[in-house]
Amino acid sequence: MLPLNAETLRHLPDGLAVPSYDRGALSTGIVHFGVGGFHRAHQAMYLDRLMNEGKALDWAICGVGVMPADRRMQQVLDAQDGLYTLVVKAPDGTLDARVIGSIKEYLFAPDDPEAVIEKMASPEVRIVSLTVTEGGYNFNAVTGEFMAGNKDIQHDLAQPGLPRTTFGLITAAVQRRRERGLPPFTIMSCDNIQGNGDAARRSFVAFASLRGDDLASYVESSVLFPNSMVDRITPVTTDDDRAEVAKHFGIEDGWPVVCEPFTQWALEDSFGNGRPPWEDAGVQVVPDVEPYELMKLRLLNASHQALCYFGYLSGYRLVHDVTRDPVFAKFLLTYMEKEAEPTLEPVPGIDLREYQHQLIDRFSNAQVKDTVARLCAESSDRIPKWLLPVIRHNLDAGGDILLSTAVVASWARYAEGVDEQGEPIEIVDGLRDKLTAAARRQHENPVAFIEDREVFGDLIESERFVSAYRSVLASLHSRGAKATLDALVSGSL
Numbered sequence: 171m172l173p174l175n176a177e178t179l180r181h182l183p184d185g186l187a188v189p190s191y192d193r194g195a196l197s198t199g200i201v202h203f204g205v206g207g208f209h210r211a212h213q214a215m216y217l218d219r220l221m222n223e224g225k226a227l228d229w230a231i232c233g234v235g236v237m238p239a240d241r242r243m244q245q246v247l248d249a250q251d252g253l254y255t256l257v258v259k260a261p262d263g264t265l266d267a268r269v270i271g272s273i274k275e276y277l278f279a280p281d282d283p284e285a286v287i288e289k290m291a292s293p294e295v296r297i298v299s300l301t302v303t304e305g306g307y308n309f310n311a312v313t314g315e316f317m318a319g320n321k322d323i324q325h326d327l328a329q330p331g332l333p334r335t336t337f338g339l340i341t342a343a344v345q346r347r348r349e350r351g352l353p354p355f356t357i358m359s360c361d362n363i364q365g366n367g368d369a370a371r372r373s374f375v376a377f378a379s380l381r382g383d384d385l386a387s388y389v390e391s392s393v394l395f396p397n398s399m400v401d402r403i404t405p406v407t408t409d410d411d412r413a414e415v416a417k418h419f420g421i422e423d424g425w426p427v428v429c430e431p432f433t434q435w436a437l438e439d440s441f442g443n444g445r446p447p448w449e450d451a452g453v454q455v456v457p458d459v460e461p462y463e464l465m466k467l468r469l470l471n472a473s474h475q476a477l478c479y480f481g482y483l484s485g486y487r488l489v490h491d492v493t494r495d496p497v498f499a500k501f502l503l504t505y506m507e508k509e510a511e512p513t514l515e516p517v518p519g520i521d522l523r524e525y526q527h528q529l530i531d532r533f534s535n536a537q538v539k540d541t542v543a544r545l546c547a548e549s550s551d552r553i554p555k556w557l558l559p560v561i562r563h564n565l566d567a568g569g570d571i572l573l574s575t576a577v578v579a580s581w582a583r584y585a586e587g588v589d590e591q592g593e594p595i596e597i598v599d600g601l602r603d604k605l606t607a608a609a610r611r612q613h614e615n616p617v618a619f620i621e622d623r624e625v626f627g628d629l630i631e632s633e634r635f636v637s638a639y640r641s642v643l644a645s646l647h648s649r650g651a652k653a654t655l656d657a658l659v660s661g662s663l
Contacts, residue, residue, distance in 0.1 A: 171416060174269070174423045176251040182269065186255070186419045189271035191221045193251075196274050199229035199446075201290050201355075203236060203336050204301035205243055210270065211404040211429040213299065213360060215256060217272040219451040226446040228294065230274035234286055236302075236336055244278040246424040252276065255415050255426040259537035266431075267419060283333050290343030290355065296443040298343075299358040300370065302336055304551040305600060307363065307373045311554035312627040316376030327380055337377040344378075344393065345385055354393045356441045360400045362471055363555055364463055367397035367438065396440040399463035401470065402433040403532060405540040430538050432528075436462035454519075461517040468510045469522075470529055471556040473502050476573070477533070478545035479580035483590055483651035489540040493533040497652075500659050502530060505573040513563040547598040549581055550605060550625055558626070565632055572638050576658055579642035580651065582619040585609035590650050601625070613647070616640050 172178045179188055200217075202209060213231075220226040233252075235244055247254070252273040258266040279286045290298055300306070308317050317323070326338030333339045344354055357374065359366035371390070379386035407425055415426045436454040449455045456462070480501075481492035492498050506526040514522065533540075557574055564571045586609040587595050597606055604622070611618040617636060620626050629635050645654040645663060657663035 172421050174250045174253050174255065174421050176253065178421075179253065179269065183420055186421070187268035189218065189222065189269065191224065191227065191271070193271050193274070195227060196221070196230035196272075197228045197294055198232045198274050198289070198292075199226075199294060200297045200299055201232045201234060201286075201295050202299045202301070203234045203340075204303070204306070205233035205235065205240075205247070205273070205276065206301060207404045207407060207427045207429075208400075208402065209233075209301045209360070210254060210273075210427045211256060212400055212402050212433060212435065213301075214270055214272045215433070216435065216448060216451045216453060217446060218268075218270045220446055220448070221272055223450065225450060229297075229446040231272055232289055232295075233273055233276040234289075234339075235276070235278045236280070236334070236339070238280070241278055241280075243425065244276050247273065247276045250424065255419070255421070255423045257411070257415065257426055257428045258431050259428060259535065260431055261531075261535045261537060263537055265418060267415070279339060280334070283339060284331075286339050287333075287342045287346060290340065291346040291350065291352070293352055295355055297356045297358055297441070297445065298340055299360055300336065301360050303548065304361060304363055304555055305548060306336065306361065307359075307369050308335075308337070309369065309373055309376075310624065311551065312624060314372070316373055318376070318380055323377065323380075326377075330381070337374060341374065341378055341381075341385065341389075344389060348385075348388060353443050354389075355443060356394045356396065356445070358396055358398065358441075360398055362400070362467060362552075364467055364559070365397055365460070366463070367395035367440070371395040392442075394440050394442040396438040397459040397463065398438065399434070399436040399459050399466050401435070401466050403430045403535075403538060403540055404428070405538055406544055408539075410539075428538065430532055430535055432532055434462075434466075456518075461515050462520075464514055465517050465520065465522065465525065467556050468513060468560050469506050469526060471552070472510060472560060472574070472577075473506060473529060473533075474545045475549070475553060475557055475581070476502055476505055476577045478542050479577070479584040480651050480655050481542045482546055482584060482595070483580065483646075484655070485590075487542050488536075489542055489545065490534050490536040490538070492542065493530055494536075497655055497659055499530050501573065501655055502533075503527070504659065505577075508570050509564060509574050510560055512567070512569050513560050543596075543598075546584065548600065549585075550599050550601040553578065553581060554625055554627075558629070561629065561635060565635060571635060572642075572663075573658060575635055575638040576642040576654075578620065579639050579646060582609050582612060582639075582643060583646040583651070585619065586612075612643065616643055
């Protein structure tokens with residue numbers, strides 16, 4: 171069994187594609203925060219595709235880890251010289267694998283924050299990109315305000331030379347480049363947030379303003395934050411995935427990435443210091459990303475939430491098993507057509523009905539083995555950004571809200587932390603304790619869960635929303651998830 175690293179690269183089996191470029195000739199042009207499975211199946215893959223065409227060799231990635239859990243990624247990528255296997259799994263079981271070489275180096279910020287700052291301050295770095303999750307931008311989902319009281323934010327303000335957060339690290343590098351007379355890098359968000367570039371700008375300007383100097387005005391006027399829409403289903407890597415790579419390709423890869431064949435990236439062409447020719451690798455470089463991102467957030471991402479809580483409560487643990495159930499498929503398609511699509515403007519080059527059916531096919535890919543539990547995690551970050559805007563739009567427009575409201579009720583039932591067989595549910599959410607406490611009060615107070623204005627804003631004041639919510643929640647408690655879903659699909663609820 172060959173360990174995957176730079177020395178073994180030329181000895182790998184013929185059936186496994188490897189970088190055709192000289193990795194020793196690469197120079198770092200991008201610093202990326204949040205090197206997880208998605209980044210490695212998406213942005214790093216697009217760069218590798220360009221590099222195999224002899225392009226973008228001065229745009230290699232330096233990954234950065236900020237969270238304690240990122241140490242393992244550092245250890246694996248250091249041992250493998252930044253290399254990893256990307257395995258694309260088609261629905262028919264076909265595997266298309268290649269070794270990705272676009273990550274040149276990796277820094278773990280808690281070990282040496284100065285090294286991270288200095289890397290970003292180097293002239294060759296022209297883009298700093300982010301996949302730090304929806305919650306990583308530190309703003310209140312309802313009010314949009316930057317949460318200045320966060321203890322790590324307060325630490326970074328008190329000790330700017332030893333930052334702990336993405337904000338502290340990147341802002342320090344912006345300041346250093348400014349002092350050295352270097353142009354600012356572009357900050358490129360690749361997270362599932364509507365207007366992710368705009369959201370990043372708000373958060374970084376807000377953080378900089380807390381410093382009490384003039385850096386905030388410099389960030390606002392001089393740093394560009396392109397919006398983007400990113401899409402590729404990438405489940406968490408499992409030991410079975412590692413074993414499969416070893417079996418099929420004869421290599422030992424500590425952290426391969428598995429993904430679906432579909433990939434999409436719509437990117438606003440707003441860069442202040444150059445960029446790779448991503449359009450040559452299939453990226454849609456467009457003047458306005460908003461139609462694409464709203465399509466994805468309200469159809470794909472919101473549908474993930476629509477299936478996961480009902481699915482888990484119905485006993486399903488893998489996503490493809492949920493969407494292969496005809497009742498679930500009908501529920502999702504009806505939600506998309508009747509409630510989500512009316513909130514969207516036309517999307518250039520996209521047939522929305524065809525896209526909706528394509529989503530069901532993608533979710534049904536049994537080879538990917540995406541888990542329902544993954545989709546249920548961090549709901550308090552996801553639901554307010556992906557689903558609640560659909561409800562609010564349709565409340566204002568007089569449109570249908572029953573199915574999207576049912577998703578909220580299914581989340582509330584799931585958040586009780588006990589399934590329909592009395593078994594505990596592991597709730598993974600930054601607001602877990604508060605949400606679970608509220609959910610467990612709803613037998614006595616049916617609206618306890620949605621009274622939380624931090625999550626739901628003023629929706630509790632909408633009689634139409636509250637009425638639909640209470641009806642679905644009562645059915646979930648009395649009849650269970652599957653019977654409730656049957657009633658919703660048949661129109662009898």
